[in-house]
Structure formats: structure tokens, C-alpha cells
Amino acid sequence: MRYGEHRLENLSMTAFGEKSNKLRRCSALTATPWFTGTPKPNPAIRLFMFPHAGGAASAFAHWTTLGGGGMEIRPVQYPGRETRLRERPPESIGALADAIACAVAVEEPGAPYAFLGHSMGALVAFEVARRLRELGLRGPVELFAAACAAPQTPRAPHVSTLSDERLADWLAGEDPATAEALTHPELAALVLPAVRADLTAVENYHLAPGPPLTCPITALTGSEDSLHDAAVTGWREHTSGMFGHQEFPGGHFFLRPSAAALFDFVQARLALRRQIR
Secondary structure: OOHHHHHHHHHHHHHHHHHHHHHHHHHOOOOHHHEOOOOOOOOOEEEEEEOOOOOOHHHHHHHHHOOOOOEEEEEEOOOOOHHHOOOOOOOOHHHHHHHHHHHHHHHOOOOOEEEEEEOHHHHHHHHHHHHHHHOOOOOOOOEEEEOOOOOOOOOOOOHHHOOHHHHHHHHHHHOHHHHHHHOOHHHHHHHHHHHHHHHHHHHOOOOOOOOOEOOOEEEEEEOOOOOOOHHHHHHHHHEOOOEEEEEEOOOOOOOOOOHHHHHHHHHHHHHHHHHHO
């Protein structure tokens, strides 16, 4: 055996050992707190849904009422809100992705699965897919990135440091539902920590070098959102597979008014993926 071959073998064994250690750490976790929704006995495909900054799993609760045949809806529940209110909100996109990747690994979904992330959730979903690849695990069959600029796009800074009043004003133009909750002092005390933590995580996010994903990526945008051009098409750089873009009526939160149309689109795309694979 040549020196170079021996060195490559050692590097390969080291990488294998690192993956094994990560998987062992993951096995100590439970997936239960991270995913909501009702599991189906033999789903054709699972759709993990990642909410926006300040959002929670309930943002996708209505998806479970839209039917879907063999598609199982599994909204992701971040810490620091709703059923996980007593936990600390995420400190970074990376730390959040680490934990969710472990949760997906522990759940070991037998059926194929896809990721759909809204705004911040698209960044989280993207990083989870990258970490699953690092663990040597099967990744999603498709990543749907909704209302989110491509990972390499600079993020608007300092929103997270606004006063409560100015943050509420900013949210009124971005997320009226959350802004309404902030008008009630009791609710504001519960909601604001998660909103600020999520916004801080997004503002501090920086794309680390790495190879593109192999799964297709589809960017989803609202016709009235400010997200356009390179911020959308930049997602193309992060897949060696197919890239697509679909626009729906509405603004940054087009997922709400366009829920039925979006559901039908996603379901059709995933049915196509199953035929291709």
C-alpha cells in the first residue's frame, strides 16, 4: 500500500468515526418534541415543514385539513414557543439545524420525505439537509424554499435590536398575525423572546462552504413580496439537481391565502419525484 493510499484510508476511517460519534449522540435524543402532526401508518411521502422567524408548528396546522392522500404533514416545532415555551429559543441557525437533523435521524422516516421551509425556515431546512448528508443519511427528495433569499444573500441587520414598539411596527408590515399578538402585554411577553432570538439567528447566519445538495430545490415566492431576481435564482447554486421557481399570489406570507394552491403544487411535484425515483 502506498503512503498516499494509507493516508486516504486513515482519513476515511476518521470521517467514518466522526459520523458514528454524531449518530450515537443523536440516538440519545428523541424526535417527539420536534415534530407535530399525526403520523400515518404507511405514508407515500412525508413533508417536514419549517416555520418562519417567530413562527411555530401551528402555522401549518391547516395543511393537515387539506387532504393529501398518502402525504404525511410533519410541522417542525422550534424551542421557545407553544408546546416548548419553557425551553430556550434557538441561538443560531446552525445549532437549530444540528438538533433537527438529529431528530430526523432518530425518527428514521422509512418513507421518502421532503422539506418545505418558510422564510427563516427555508434556511433551517437547507442546513438540516446539509447535516444529514454529513451524517451519511438519506436526504430529502426535494427542498421547497418559500419566501427566502438564497443562503449567500446578505441579511438585513439590527431588526432584532429594535425596541418592543418599533419591532411591533416592523412586524405589522411583515407578519400582521404576530404583530396583533404583541398588542397584548401578556402575549407579547411570551412571543417576543422567540421573535428576537429567531431574527438574531437569521441576522448572524453566514453560509459555510460546502458542495451543493443533490436534491431538486424549488423557490416559492409571493407576487407582492420584495424578494426578486438573484435573491431567488441564487438558490440554483445549491443543488446539482433541478432548480425551479413558482410564484403565488400574495406577499411574504403568501402561504396563508394561497394554502390550497400551494398544497396542490407541492403534492403534484412530490408525486412526480416519486415517479422519477
